[in-house]
Amino acid sequence: xxxxxxxxxxxxxxxxxxxxxxxxxxxxxxxxxxxxxxxxxxxxxxxxxxxxxxxxxxxxxxxxxxxxxxxxxxxxxxxxxxxxxxxxxxxxxxxxxxxxxxxxxxxxxxxxxxxxxxxxxxxxxxxxxxxxxxxxxxxxxxxxxxxxxx
Amino acid sequence: xxxxxxxxxxxxxxxxxxxxxxxxxxxxxxxxxxxxxxxxxxxxxxxxxxxxxxxxxxxxxxxxxxxxxxxxxxxxxxxxxxxxxxxxxxxxxxxxxxxxxxxxxxxxxxxxxxxxxxxxxxxxxxxxxxxxxxxxxxxxxxxxxxxxxxxxxxxxxxxxxxxxxxxxxxx
Numbered sequence: 543x544x545x546x547x548x549x550x551x552x553x554x555x556x557x558x559x560x561x562x563x564x565x566x567x568x569x570x571x572x573x574x575x576x577x578x579x580x581x582x583x584x585x586x587x588x589x590x591x592x593x594x595x596x597x598x599x600x601x602x603x604x605x606x607x608x609x610x611x612x613x614x615x616x617x618x619x620x621x622x623x624x625x626x627x628x629x630x631x632x633x634x635x636x637x638x639x640x641x642x643x644x645x646x647x648x649x650x651x652x653x654x655x656x657x658x659x660x661x662x663x664x665x666x667x668x669x670x671x672x673x674x675x676x677x678x679x680x681x682x683x684x685x686x687x688x689x690x691x692x
Numbered sequence: 693x694x695x696x697x698x699x700x701x702x703x704x705x706x707x708x709x710x711x712x713x714x715x716x717x718x719x720x721x722x723x724x725x726x727x728x729x730x731x732x733x734x735x736x737x738x739x740x741x742x743x744x745x746x747x748x749x750x751x752x753x754x755x756x757x758x759x760x761x762x763x764x765x766x767x768x769x770x771x772x773x774x775x776x777x778x779x780x781x782x783x784x785x786x787x788x789x790x791x792x793x794x795x796x797x798x799x800x801x802x803x804x805x806x807x808x809x810x811x812x813x814x815x816x817x818x819x820x821x822x823x824x825x826x827x828x829x830x831x832x833x834x835x836x837x838x839x840x841x842x843x844x845x846x847x848x849x850x851x852x853x854x855x856x857x858x859x860x861x862x863x
Binding site: 683 | 781813821
């Protein structure tokens with residue numbers, strides 16, 4: 543199925559979703575994440591593979607992006623959640639897809655998003671005693687040498 | 693051609709003309725042996741490790757210099773080739789591996805990342821700025837990104853030269 547067809551299929555059952563213009567990603571409210579992902583996994587759309595979770599820091603809000611893929615149906619979709627500053631927390635998908643466990647740890651490590659009900663929310667790339675979340679725009683580290691701008 | 697002329701350490705070992713007798717000191721024999729059987733550690737960090745593997749394979753054949761016996765344990769190694777980018781999370785591991793190597797031990801910093809951080813010097817939070825900053829003394833620096841196998845072999849020959857010319861008998 544094409545991205546627009548998948549979007550329309552989601553839209554009929556969940557009228558609260560909308561489509562991001564420039565990317566075609568499906569923007570969903572934070573509260574309905576578990577409901578929609580459970581639907582996407584078990585519906586005829588058959589999204590059996592959570593491919594990637596990543597985030598974008600837009601200074602002021604953090605965008606979470608979930609890339610889903612269906613191995614049996616050969617189609618994919620990107621879900622996005624806009625998290626407002628100070629409320630960077632969202633439900634964990636670790637019980638739906640096993641791959642979510644480490645992907646969410648990575649997003650927590652680098653962006654500081656808290657995944658509620660995650661079975662083991664530790665850092666995964668940086669050392670366990672690391673301070674801060676490096677891919678946030680506000681991050682600074684004393685040992686980073688800034689390249690001189692010419 | 694006399695056999696001694698082919699031996700790199702032949703200056704240290706003198707042959708008495710007309711007889712099968714050689715004159716040398718025991719230090720020189722040890723140095724010759726040390727330089728000719730450097731056992732590196734099986735230890736690669738990033739893309740330089742691929743060049744190190746190529747150097748060990750048949751086309752370049754590091755075994756010609758007696759350094760082809762890559763050991764899987766630091767306890768059996770003489771030389772540690774730091775081949776690649778050192779991430780901050782790897783610091784403790786490298787220091788521990790170096791400490792576990794028995795004396796005499798040597799370190800080759802292979803590639804720009806192992807020398808100074810290389811292309812990751814600026815604007816990076818997760819890369820250590822060179823082997824020196826870990827407090828590990830480096831014997832030979834091999835620049836390149838990554839260095840070709842020929843460069844690694846040349847660095848190895850430089851290390852052998854350094855070992856043969858060592859003044860201190862302890863190392």
